Amino acid sequence: MRRFAIVTGFGLLMVIGGAVPGLAQEAELDSWFERAKGAEFSGRQFVVCETPDGERSEFVTLSQMDGVLVVDAGSGQSVISRGELYDLAADGTVLASTFDGHSPWSLDSRYEVSDGATVTVLGRQADVVNVLEGELVRLELAFDQTTGAVLRSVSFNGDGSVYCTSSFLSFSEDAVMGAMPVAQTTAAIVPLEAQGVLPDTLAGFGRRDTFVGPAGSVAGFYSDGIFSFTVLATDRAINIAGLAQSTAVSFGDDTYQRVFLAGRTLYSWTTRDGGFVLLGDQPLDLQEAVLAELPEPGRANLIKRFWRRLFG
Amino acid sequence: MSHSGELLSAYLDGELTKAEELNVVGHLETCTRCQTELGDSHEARAMVRALPILDMPTWVTSGVASSPVELPVRRRPLAWAAAAAAAAFVLVVGFATFVATPPAIEITFTEISNTLRLPASQDGLPPGARAVVIARSSDGIAE
Amino acid sequence: MSDVGLTWEDVARTHGRKIYNFAYRLTGNPDDAADLAQDVLIRVKRGLATYQPGSFDGWLWRITRNAFLDDIRRKKRRPTVPLPDEVDRMALASVPAPDHVLAQVRLGPDVQNALLKLPHDFREAVVMCDIVGLSYAEIAGAVGVPVGTIRSRIHRGRGQLREMLS
Incomplete structure (x- = not known):
């Protein structure tokens, strides 16, 4: 399983050199996300999206500690940790869903990561990181310098217009966490x-x-x-x-x-x-x-379908 | 030239690409700081590897042997293929059945929502950005 | 190893020791490690019914890692630094042992303490690499992060260990 280094000639250098910049982009964004994941905080977040059908918005109260995120959107609470989701209904019932899939995170090669300015969000110093697709900014993130949490994120449409913004209205470095919920029902995916x-x-x-x-x-x-x-x-x-x-x-x-x-x-x-x-x-x-790129809507002609099924 | 830093442990473990390895080897020739760092990393690795490997207590496996096997409910992976085969069979059996459209299946919005929130939660995502999708517990439209 | 017709007994025989040592080095407590190894093997026993032949190591170490994280959550505790094990040191004094064994045993508790002081992600990567013997790609697959992140965690983990142990 373990391999040991063998030094060979310089010829290989020319062949393999190309893959490194993409990996560096990915690793950089990953390290920002990793830090955000470990951040401890609580706060009230506002999410607003501009859609062809009008504005859609929502308030969410968030609290995060030890990799566990508690989300309260008013109608019920969710507790999210890696591969597990607890939904707490208003009547006190708890539904747990578990997922043991395999989905390592990676960043598509069309994106580039660029560090932007330092900004002030809610009176806190934050580092801006942009994820670009060519000239277009697709996602702008502001990471809190103290905790590492994402204080603000803005996603953009292909024409450069803003799609969704999520930002904290209040932010505290203390998390408010209850005990882990105990589920009456567990659904495994x-x-x-x-x-x-x-x-x-x-x-x-x-x-x-x-x-x-x-x-x-x-x-x-x-x-x-x-x-x-x-x-x-x-x-x-x-x-x-x-x-x-x-x-x-x-x-x-x-x-x-x-x-x-x-x-x-x-x-x-x-x-x-x-x-x-x-x-x-x-x-x-x-x-x-x-x-x-997905199959298009449509109702097949029944007779055609019949013939196709019978005779290929 | 910048220092090799995090590449040094990977170099030690034979985990670099040939190109990276050549770079590191070249740099190490002249950089005393990286030579020291490589030495430190090597020592730390040696100390961890020197830890005794313990035997697992035998009661562990006897406990496993007596535990029940609960088979998770699992649907056949290629439900489509099975459904297509069944459909073909039905068509051969009688003309009437092919005219009938199978009834639509009903799925709640919450169920759909969880198929997105759960895989996303594997990353332990921060709120905002990717986590916009999972930081929605309300399923507000499921009135 | 061939994945076809694999039983949990096979897994216990071929990987049980590694699972136990992984758990032991992460928790620093032999009882917790044994409980955890049992939990993993029970999950393996149940999971094999639906396991699709593929990357067996990736599958097994994901299960092991999840079991460990579940355990931390359930017990609402972080792994703690154990007190120096006086009993073991006393035992050493009376039982003559070859020099290299002695060195290893003496070294054990201190390295273990240092391991437990590492941030969890660093400790996990270092233990998967140097105790279990997984490749960086296998660790990245089990943990679900890019290989570059594992490189960084292992190197920084080793750096901190060296500092604590110097």
């Missing part, structure tokens, strides 16, 4: 090795995990290092229960049902072979780019 069902990459996002989704669907978790989404695929149409209102949106000839939330967008549609759902935090143009 089961990883799959189902190859070929969902594409390995979609618009520059890599499939990092594949697992059994709700109602037996195949679920793929995709990420490019800064944005992420899930695709659910089934062999039947999907009705989303409890979804208040969705609007129809068309890209070219293709029509989808869409709902914007603060920080997430959901699409659902039915293809000739089954139902699909997309839920993600990527900016508007990247939503469209991902949809363009």
Whole structure:
């Protein structure tokens, strides 16, 4: 397993040199995130997104310590730690979900990381880090110098307009943590090795995990290092229960049902072979780019389908 | 030339690419500071590796042997293939069945939401940025 | 090792010792380590039913790591620095041992104490590398971070150890 260094001639230097800058970018952003992950704080965060259907916003109270993040959005509390999620309902019931997948974080090679200025957020000194795609800033992060926490993040659409901003309205270096919740119900999300069902990459996002989704669907978790989404695929149409209102949106000839939330967008549609759902935090143009690479909405002609199934 | 720093342990462990290794070796020839750092790293490694390897107590395995195997509920990975085969079979059996569209399946928004929040939570993400997606507990539209 | 038809007994035989030593060096406590090794093997026993042949080491060390993190959370404690083990030192005085064994045993408690003072992420990387013998890529896979991060953690971990032990 362990290898030992063997020094060889200089010829190899020319061949292998190229891969290093990308890795350095990735390692740099990772070290910022690693520090943020270990930060201890509590505060109230405001998330606001500009969408074609209007503004979507939400207040969230956050508290983080020892790698455990407690999120309170008013209607209930969630406790999140690596691969575990506890949802505490108002009536006191606790649902735990566990996930033992394998999804090492990595940053897509289209991104570059650049350190920006020092700014003041909530009277605190913060270092700005920009994640760029060519000339375009895709994500701007402000890391608190004292704790390492992300005090502010702004994501941008492909045309340079702001998509979502999340920023702290109040921030304290003390975390307010209760005891870890005890779950009445635990739902395990089961990883799959189902190859070929969902594409390995979609618009520059890599499939990092594949697992059994709700109602037996195949679920793929995709990420490019800064944005992420899930695709659910089934062999039947999907009705989303409890979804208040969705609007129809068309890209070219293709029509989808869409709902914007603060920080997430959901699409659902039915293809000739089954139902699909997309839920993600990527900016508007990247939503469209991902949809363009998935099976398009449409209802197959039944007679055609019959012949195809019978005679290939 | 900048110092080799974090590359030194990887060099010691044979974990550098050839290009990096050549750089480090070249730098080490003239840099006494990195030579010292390499020596320190080597000593620390030697001390950890010198720790005695202990035997696992035998009661550990007897406890495992007596523990029940609870099989997690697992769906077949290629449900699609199975469904397609079943559909083909149904079509051969009778024409009537192919006209009928299978009923839609129902999924709650919370279930969908968890498929995004959970894998994302593996990174232990900070709030903001990537964590915008997981820092949503409300599922506010699931009225 | 071939992954086909693997039983938990096979895993206990081939990897049990490594799992136990990993747990021992991370917790500094033999009882906790034994409990943890048992927990891991139970998870292996249950998990093998759904295990897909692939990177066995990656799978096993992810399970081991998760079991350890769960244990920390459950017990609401961080690994603590044990008091110097006087009993062991007394025992050494009366039991003659070859020089190199003596050196190792004497060295043990101090290096262990230093390990326990390392930040968790550094300790985990150093122990996976130098006690378990995993490659950097295998550690990165198990921990879920880029290889560059593991490089950095191991080097900085060793640097801090050397400082504490000098």
